[in-house]
Amino acid sequence: MDSISANNSLIHFNAICYKALNEHLEKHNFSKIFILVDENTHQHCLPVFLEKLKTDLAFEIIEIESGEINKTIETCVGVWNALSDLDADRKSLMINIGGGVITDLGGFVACTFKRGIAYVNVPTTLLSMVDASVGGKTGVDLGALKNQIGVISDPDLVLIDTQFLDSLPQNQMRSGLAEMLKHGLITGTDYWNKFLDLSKLSMEDLDTLIYESVLIKRNVVQEDPYENGLRKTLNFGHTLGHAIESYFLSNPKKETLLHGEAIVVGMILACYISSRLTGFSKEDTNYIKQLFINYYGKVSIDKTEYAPIMDLLKYDKKNNHGNINFVLLEAIGKTKIDCQVDDAIIEEAFDYYML
Known part of the structure; x- marks a missing residue:
């Protein structure tokens, strides 16, 4: 499948994903990589992703709890604090591996931390592949009210690897x-x-x-x-x-x-x-x-x-x-x-x- 250009992003599919990511890491002088996951993608998707990641850059894993109930500003504060504690700077790269909660929240965290760091979305659910990770909408809920806080900001890359769907429940x-x-x-x-x-x-x-x-x-x-x-x-x-x-x-x-x-x-x-x-x-x-x-x-x-x-x-x-x-x-x-x-x-x- 040919890659798709979307405003300031490039969307890559399946086998091309990891080649494109590794070339992106070589091209840009990132200081460190931060990978945002939840407990599900940490277990099922992160090992697959790390096998394909070819870089000498140091990376840190930040895990949040899954589910829409955790798509909150409080969760963002936790991730912002983790980034600060782990010495993230403005040349850091954030990689969001997960469904719509991860890509929405991770994108919002990235584009507001130190007024904006680069980020990459790796959607692992069907919903995030066809909707949440594409289009630049980032943000969190305000209580039970959907997506009330956020900004429009494009990731550098969106990497759609449909093998991640193999572990997805039918309701998802x-x-x-x-x-x-x-x-x-x-x-x-x-x-x-x-x-x-x-x-x-x-x-x-x-x-x-x-x-x-x-x-x-x-x-x-x-x-x-x-x-x-x-x-x-x-x-x-x-x-x-x-x-x-x-x-x-x-x-x-x-x-x-x-x-x-x-x-x-x-x-x-x-x-x-x-x-x-x-x-x-x-x-x-x-x-x-x-x-x-x-x-x-x-x-x-x-x-x-x-x-x-x-x-x-x-x-x-x-x-x-x-x-x-x-x-x-x-x-x-x-x-x-x-x-x-x-x-x-x-x-x-x-x-x-x-x-």
């Missing part, structure tokens, strides 16, 4: 698949139709689909890096999806949802809202709902939970001037941004999902 694979399904809905039937029968997909097919998903996101981000227009389309399903994810994260009576599991619900709700407001096909809405429920099952959301979930919409990052802005579909591959939606229609969408 499904979580990443949700973002790929989203890419299909917002870009068109050519890509969308490839997901209609997952039983026919081989691992080689998956590698190709990952590559195409990265291209889709790269093309959007390259045209609109700071989310003034086109990049908002990547938030399809995320307005309500993030609110649902935050609600389940903060409610001790609910089982925490993975990002993709919440986004799938958000996409079904957004399709229904689209069918009410933009003329999106009701037949397509019903088909998408059934397809997604076949793949993911149904999340139980009681009527009494609609209001507290909807209260969280006010924190969505696309909002402006007091308006809650949705991304909707007019057709598969045709989006409409900055749409306002009455509460009554959102409640209808929840009812439709729970039918």
